[in-house]
Amino acid sequence: MREKILTVDEVSYEYPYQSVKALKNISLSIYKGEWLAIVGHNGSGKSTFAKLLNGLLLPSSGQVLLQDIPLTEETIWDFRETIGMVFQNPDNQFVGTTVKDDVAFGLENRGVPREEMVKRIEECLSLVNMYDFLDQEPHHLSGGQKQRVAIASVIAFQPGILLLDEATSMLDPKGRTEVIQTINTLRKQKNITVVSITHDLEEAALADRIIVFNEGTIFAEGTPSEIFTLNQELEKIGLDVPFPVKVGQKLKDKGIQLNEVPFTVEGLIKELWT
Numbered sequence: 001m002r003e004k005i006l007t008v009d010e011v012s013y014e015y016p017y018q019s020v021k022a023l024k025n026i027s028l029s030i031y032k033g034e035w036l037a038i039v040g041h042n043g044s045g046k047s048t049f050a051k052l053l054n055g056l057l058l059p060s061s062g063q064v065l066l067q068d069i070p071l072t073e074e075t076i077w078d079f080r081e082t083i084g085m086v087f088q089n090p091d092n093q094f095v096g097t098t099v100k101d102d103v104a105f106g107l108e109n110r111g112v113p114r115e116e117m118v119k120r121i122e123e124c125l126s127l128v129n130m131y132d133f134l135d136q137e138p139h140h141l142s143g144g145q146k147q148r149v150a151i152a153s154v155i156a157f158q159p160g161i162l163l164l165d166e167a168t169s170m171l172d173p174k175g176r177t178e179v180i181q182t183i184n185t186l187r188k189q190k191n192i193t194v195v196s197i198t199h200d201l202e203e204a205a206l207a208d209r210i211i212v213f214n215e216g217t218i219f220a221e222g223t224p225s226e227i228f229t230l231n232q233e234l235e236k237i238g239l240d241v242p243f244p245v246k247v248g249q250k251l252k253d254k255g256i257q258l259n260e261v262p263f264t265v266e267g268l269i270k271e272l273w274t
């Protein structure tokens, strides 16, 4: 039985001044230990959704629950301690003058004792493969390295859920791969729940489950292979379907039997050889 960690129950959100209805009646559950990818075109409501999960915004209607605790002004801190967030631009996330200070900052704010702090800084930087950069100044790091430090800073306060909002979108392919591998390692070693928000379907293909947002509503939900069978429907709502999916679909259209629509190059090759 999957254990629900977060529940979003009929949540809507309207931005007050322009009265933009960014989210319309969203209901979904997030399960302990899973990697959930949320995808959708620009403006589909993904970032609004992220902000509603940790109380940066409060719903116009409906509610967000952490296990059984509803999110209110009084419980916001329970949510912030449980949900660690990493955003798009790594440069805006640094507060320390060295990598070590940066990770220390969040811990000092939470009153973690000094000895424990040192231990956690070293452990978290090792986990993201940045231990050798402990005393470096953040502006000397590459984009991928900065994002890995940002992840270490969040992991250091031991959140149960790691929420990444387009955290890899500013990175080059190498940086992107580094960050994705880091996240996957952490998820396995620490049994963290990962929610990654992305418009990149290739990245989403690695998740356990995908939820597709469109115009502030849930368009589809399923495993990557279930979602990729929607192929053309995804393109219609402005998503860029990975190349292997397109090739797989073309082959199917031509009557070539495939067991399933492949969504990685390796998967495509396997389908073609078996």
Ligand SMILES: Nc1ncnc2c1ncn2[C@@H]1O[C@H](COP(=O)(O)OP(=O)(O)O)[C@@H](O)[C@H]1O
Pocket: 015, 018, 020, 021, 022, 040, 041, 042, 043, 044, 045, 046, 047, 048, 049
């Ligand atoms: N601060 C804001 N004030 C008014 N409208 C906003 C604000 N932020 C986002 N929106 C609008 O809400 C909708 C959803 O935006 P957003 O959640 O940022 O989508 P995404 O992250 O999927 O690109 C869009 O129509 C956007 O223009």
Ligand SMILES: [Mg+2]
Pocket: 046, 047, 048, 166
């Ligand atoms: Mg966004």
